[in-house]
Amino acid sequence: AQTVTQSQPEMSVQEAETVTLSCTYDTSESDYYLFWYKQPPSRQMILVIRQEAYKQQNATENRFSVNFQKAAKSFSLKISDSQLGDAAMYFCAYRSDPSMNNNAGNMLTFGGGTRLMVKP
Amino acid sequence: DTGVSQDPRHKITKRGQNVTFRCDPISEHNRLYWYRQTLGQGPEFLTYFQNEAQLEKSRLLSDRFSAERPKGSFSTLEIQRTEQGDSAMYLCASSLGVGVQETQYFGPGTRLLVL
Numbered sequence: 320a321q322t323v324t325q326s327q328p329e330m331s332v333q334e335a336e337t338v339t340l341s342c343t344y345d346t347s348e349s350d351y352y353l354f355w356y357k358q359p360p361s362r363q364m365i366l367v368i369r370q371e372a373y374k375q376q377n378a379t380e381n382r383f384s385v386n387f388q389k390a391a392k393s394f395s396l397k398i399s400d401s402q403l404g405d406a407a408m409y410f411c412a413y414r415s416d417p418s419m420n421n422n423a424g425n426m427l428t429f430g431g432g433t434r435l436m437v438k439p
Numbered sequence: 440d441t442g443v444s445q446d447p448r449h450k451i452t453k454r455g456q457n458v459t460f461r462c463d464p465i466s467e468h469n470r471l472y473w474y475r476q477t478l479g480q481g482p483e484f485l486t487y488f489q490n491e492a493q494l495e496k497s498r499l500l501s502d503r504f505s506a507e508r509p510k511g512s513f514s515t516l517e518i519q520r521t522e523q524g525d526s527a528m529y530l531c532a533s534s535l536g537v538g539v540q541e542t543q544y545f546g547p548g549t550r551l552l553v554l
Contacts, residue, residue: 323481356545363443364482364530364545410481425536426472426495427543429481 321346321413325430332401333438339386340396340433342411350416353387353394354427359407367409370394372416398435406437441465443533443546451552452521459517460549464533471514472543473506474530475499482530488514489536521553 322345332338344353355367370378370387377385382402386395398405412427444463452458464471469490474482485504487495490511500506503521508514518525528550532543 325481363547366542366544369542412481425470425534425541426484426487426497427474427482428484431481432479 321348321351321415321428323411323413323428323430325409325411325433327433328431329434329436331436331438332398332405334403335400337397337399338401338435340398340409340411340435342394342396342430344392344394344411344413344430346392346413348415352414352416353385354412354414355383355385355394355396356410356412356429357405357407358410358432359404364410368396401437403437403439406435408432408434443531443544445529445531445546445549447549448547449550449552451554453554454521454523456521457517457519458521458551459515460529460531460551462514462516462531462533462546464513464531465535465544468533468535468544469511470534470536470541470543471508472532472534473514473516474532476528476530476548477526485516485529518551521551523553526551526553 324343351372353370356364357367358364368380382399384397410432411430446461471488473485476482488508503519506516528548530548531546534541534543
């Protein structure tokens with residue numbers, strides 16, 4: 320079974336600065352997908368960014384980018400130019416490659432989350 | 440596209456009562472997932488439907504839990520004889536399973552409190 324670990328329960332960043340959230344995972348699979356989801360207070364979870372394990376290039380979405388280290392099983396999220404609206408819980412998640420197991424195992428395995436606070 | 444909706448948003452019940460939650464996925468999404476999220480934790484997978492077929496169930500889904508997705512549209516999650524340990528946020532997500540480019544879109548959740 321896969322596990323996802325987020326070792327930082329809380330992080331704080333000054334508005335306009337950069338912050339990096341850590342995530343490590345454990346798997347014996349070679350093909351998989353990694354995600355960062357954002358869950359604002361009392362609001363629904365939304366996808367921030369995704370990374371395919373077979374891609375060496377790190378994914379980027381505007382101010383959000385990842386540092387994917389497959390050998391180290393590490394998947395960190397960097398938020399540049401932090402904004403007040405970035406304050407939320409951030410969850411790292413893992414998903415197996417469904418093409419490898421007859422489309423079973425499409426569920427996401429989440430880490431415990433990191434609460435990000437943004438100071439004005 | 441109105442997003443994934445869940446009803447009710449909040450439910451308070453007494454121990455031993457039965458509760459039922461509803462999830463309406465994004466139109467035409469063929470996959471639907473239920474997750475449970477306890478306070479301060481990440482969501483945990485409960486069960487998964489592809490169209491009307493329930494394809495996977497977590498060991499977390501005890502025999503007091505049952506889920507259905509009649510006609511492959513909305514889904515219901517029923518908890519019988521609720522226990523205080525069932526208190527959690529129940530999240531529904533849907534996706535359009537096309538190849539491997541699948542993104543799960545989450546609803547706002549139903550927060551359950553068992554007294």
